[in-house]
Amino acid sequence: MNDDKEAGKAGKSSIKTLQCSNLYEYLKTLSPAVIDRLYTYPIICLAIYRDLPVVAKHYVIRILFVEQPVPQAEANEVTQVLSDLRVWHETSIPGGLPAWELNPVFKKNFKNSLLGGGRTWGIKANLETDSKARDVDYLDKYAMERWECVLHYMVGSKQQEGISVDAVRVLLHAGLMRQDDEDGSPVITKEGFQFLLLDTAEQVWYFMLQYLDTAASRNLDLVNCLAFLFQLSFSTLGKDYCADGMTEEMLTFLQHLREFGLVYQRKRKGGKFYPTRLALNITNRDSSGLAAQRKDGFVVVESNYRIYAYTDSNLQVALIGLFAELLYRFPNMVVGTLTRDSICMALRSGITADQIVNFLRLHAHPRLVAKGPPILPPTITDQINLWEKERDRFGCSDGILYSQFLSHSDFSILRDFAQEHGLLVWQNDQKKNHGRQFWWL
Amino acid sequence: MVKVTRGTLVKCDPAMKEFLIHLDETMAIGTKFIIEDLDEQHLFIQTDAIETLMARVDDLMDKISFPMTEKS
Numbered sequence: 001m002n003d004d005k006e007a008g009k010a011g012k013s014s015i016k017t018l019q020c021s022n023l024y025e026y027l028k029t030l031s032p033a034v035i036d037r038l039y040t041y042p043i044i045c046l047a048i049y050r051d052l053p054v055v056a057k058h059y060v061i062r063i064l065f066v067e068q069p070v071p072q073a074e075a076n077e078v079t080q081v082l083s084d085l086r087v088w089h090e091t092s093i094p095g096g097l098p099a100w101e102l103n104p105v106f107k108k109n110f111k112n113s114l115l116g117g118g119r120t121w122g123i124k125a126n127l128e129t130d131s132k133a134r135d136v137d138y139l140d141k142y143a144m145e146r147w148e149c150v151l152h153y154m155v156g157s158k159q160q161e162g163i164s165v166d167a168v169r170v171l172l173h174a175g176l177m178r179q180d181d182e183d184g185s186p187v188i189t190k191e192g193f194q195f196l197l198l199d200t201a202e203q204v205w206y207f208m209l210q211y212l213d214t215a216a217s218r219n220l221d222l223v224n225c226l227a228f229l230f231q232l233s234f235s236t237l238g239k240d241y242c243a244d245g246m247t248e249e250m251l252t253f254l255q256h257l258r259e260f261g262l263v264y265q266r267k268r269k270g271g272k273f274y275p276t277r278l279a280l281n282i283t284n285r286d287s288s289g290l291a292a293q294r295k296d297g298f299v300v301v302e303s304n305y306r307i308y309a310y311t312d313s314n315l316q317v318a319l320i321g322l323f324a325e326l327l328y329r330f331p332n333m334v335v336g337t338l339t340r341d342s343i344c345m346a347l348r349s350g351i352t353a354d355q356i357v358n359f360l361r362l363h364a365h366p367r368l369v370a371k372g373p374p375i376l377p378p379t380i381t382d383q384i385n386l387w388e389k390e391r392d393r394f395g396c397s398d399g400i401l402y403s404q405f406l407s408h409s410d411f412s413i414l415r416d417f418a419q420e421h422g423l424l425v426w427q428n429d430q431k432k433n434h435g436r437q438f439w440w441l
Numbered sequence: 442m443v444k445v446t447r448g449t450l451v452k453c454d455p456a457m458k459e460f461l462i463h464l465d466e467t468m469a470i471g472t473k474f475i476i477e478d479l480d481e482q483h484l485f486i487q488t489d490a491i492e493t494l495m496a497r498v499d500d501l502m503d504k505i506s507f508p509m510t511e512k513s
Contacts, residue, residue: 340506344499390502394453394461401477401485404444426450426483 023051026209028084034223035086039106041227042113043234048085049110056082059100063088064107069099134274136238139264143276146261147204148315151196154188155318164259166218174210190350196319197351197359201281207260218252225253232262232279240272297363303377305338310365322346323356338380343387353388357381397425448476449488455481457498464497 027035027048038044049060055078063070069091073079079100082088087106093099134142153163154177168186171177176192195203208229215222228250235241243254243265254273257263262279265272298316300308307324309316310333317334320326323346324336336342346356357376364375374381405411418424451461461484465475474490486494 344503348499391499393457393498394451396449396451396491398488399448399450401446401448401450402443403446403477404442406442410443426479428480 023048024081024085032086036103036105037223038226039086039103039109041223041230042109043230044227045106045110046113047230047233048087052087053078053081056087060087060102060110063100063102064111069093069101072098072100134238134240134264134266139238139274139276142264143261143278144200146259147200147278148313150207150260151203152315154192154196155315166256167259170207170211170214173214174207176210193322193346193349193351194355196322197355199362200278204260204262204278204281208262211256220249220253224250228253229279232257232275233281235275235280237275237277237280240274243271243273297365297369299360299363300365300368301338301360301376301380303379305380305383307336307338307360309334309336316363319359322349323351338384340387343384344391347388347391353384356384399425446476446485447488448485449491450479451484451486452482453484458482458484460498460501461486461494464494469497470494 027038030038049057052060059078059082071093072090082100083090086103088100088102091099091101150163150167150171153168154171168177171192172179172186174191175189176195177186178189179186195206198206212222212225215225224247243251246254254263254265257279258265258273260278261276264274264276298310299320300310302308307320309320311317312332317326317329320334320336323338323343325339325342326334326336328335343353343356347353360380361375364372368375402414405414415424415427453461458481462475462478464470465473470490470493472490474487474494475484476487477485479485
């Protein structure tokens with residue numbers, strides 16, 4: 001089996017796994033001009049530096065104050081990362097040796113961010129004390145409430161207030177929902193189901209990336225928005241910031257963030273806002289900031305395929321309902337079973353077995369965690385995987401069959417050509433009724 | 442003369458292959474869809490039949506599975 005066949009398969013099967021790229025992968029997709037403009041913000045330089053691999057950090061910090069290009073050492077992944085991000089570029093020093101030189105814009109602004117100087121950056125803290133200050137718990141609660149509003153909308157539960165047209169547009173653009181053929185109302189897609197099973201930080205990041213994609217269409221400047229997001233991510237939780245002096249454009253952006261729960265504002269025109277944990281975690285998803293926020297798990301899975309979910313949230317119940325058959329509902333818990341039918345239903349709607357298992361593991365009740373590892377009964381995880389495999393009994397790849405060659409040399413010429421170009425997926429050089437056949441994608 | 446045909450290569454285990462051949466022979470989906478029987482694990486079939494076949498295989502698996510939990 002060669003690479004081409006793999007590619008063919010991926011295109012063929014309708015299940016597409018949701019790709020949640022990290023900051024580096026996202027920046028790589030931006031055009032060089034945009035990246036260069038990003039580097040005019042010291043805060044972005046700092047954020048990108050923070051996200052670099054350790055070795056790359058060393059490179060950058062060591063040559064930051066070297067005012068001339070440095071000769072190139074061997075190229076490796078790390079140097080490639082720096083080139084991709086346009087943190088440095090290749091140049092040559094006298095004598096014709098290849099060398100690295102830091103991007104002057106990056107260099108200047110990164111120095112600014114480390115040493116201070118230049119115009120003030122970052123969002124202004126509010127100097128007056130807020131008479132109705134909000135504490136961290138309140139903000140966390142608020143943020144989750146807003147965010148769950150979006151998720152609620154996706155699963156289509158009616159109890160919550162709706163979300164704005166803008167947010168719906170982002171969901172549609174992201175392919176998480178699509179317009180129903182009949183009445184044009186948005187319905188959830190396969191990707192949407194996968195999205196629901198991600199953890200919150202990943203969801204926010206994915207959602208914001210898609211939002212930024214559509215930024216241009218709502219007259220927002222991508223670079224300004226990104227810069228503002230990064231500024232938020234460097235702010236302090238539970239502190240209020242001043243919205244005075246922000247441009248009209250950024251105020252619009254702020255209102256959108258407010259809707260998704262990334263910032264809290266008591267009044268639209270209040271002039272101050274509190275960033276929430278969702279915003280703080282947006283650029284450093286791997287760090288421990290998130291762990292502090294993670295609520296205790298609530299799902300108990302037993303080896304007899306029963307699921308007990310201690311939750312009163314309709315959203316959580318709806319999520320469990322995606323892949324389990326719900327039996328009883330009590331005020332503070334639901335009971336369900338994992339059956340072949342319920343899992344197959346989930347698989348058919350595009351969720352993968354891994355995602356289900358990950359979801360269960362992520363939300364496992366502390367008592368399961370305490371008993372583990374393994375957190376989940378192995379019979380359950382194995383069976384879910386088996387049920388998935390059962391559906392995947394054959395692999396397909398589109399292709400063209402060449403058969404009934406006149407001579408063996410014809411056959412081998414074509415075969416060697418296909419092999420060279422990585423196009424061969426199947427061949428048979430035994431003499432059969434039809435002569436020799438082989439496959440070409 | 443070399444014969445060139447466009448279609449889809451299906452790789453599956455021999456048992457599944459037999460099932461596909463059975464579907465083909467009994468015209469279960471209305472038409473014949475196998476273009477070429479390549480070897481034990483490979484079939485060459487018409488591309489547009491794939492979706493229907495997938496559904497048929499799902500049905501088969503549903504039929505031969507036994508529910509472990511009792512409906513209460």
